[in-house]
Amino acid sequence: MDTDRYLQPHQARRRAPTVFEDLLGDAIERAFAEGAWTLPELVASLNRGGPGASNGEQWTEESFRALMARLGNEGDAA
Structure with a gap:
């Protein structure tokens, strides 16, 4: 059995990330680097x-969770 196998996250992509997704990913990385470890801290950052949130409003915990769920489910679509 080959135990050295692993999945590169990019292998699971069905499309390239959008500009918004790239910017959001960068902002999340900055938040973590600044010590934002809880959801309220992340949303505040x-x-x-x-x-801004995709609806043009401020982020809320609910809007962040909803977007992450939607983006995570896109990989499940055939």
């Missing part, structure tokens, strides 16, 4: 320096 996004509202200070990330792209």
Whole structure:
């Protein structure tokens, strides 16, 4: 059995990320680097320096969860 196998995250992509998704990913990485480890801290960081929520409003915990669920489910579509 080959135990050295693993999945590169990019192998599971069905499409390239959008500009919004790239900016959001960068903002999430910055938030983590600044020590934002809880969802409220992450949302506050996004509202200070990330792209706005896709609806043009401030991020909420609910809107962040909903977007992450939607993006995660896109990989399940055939």
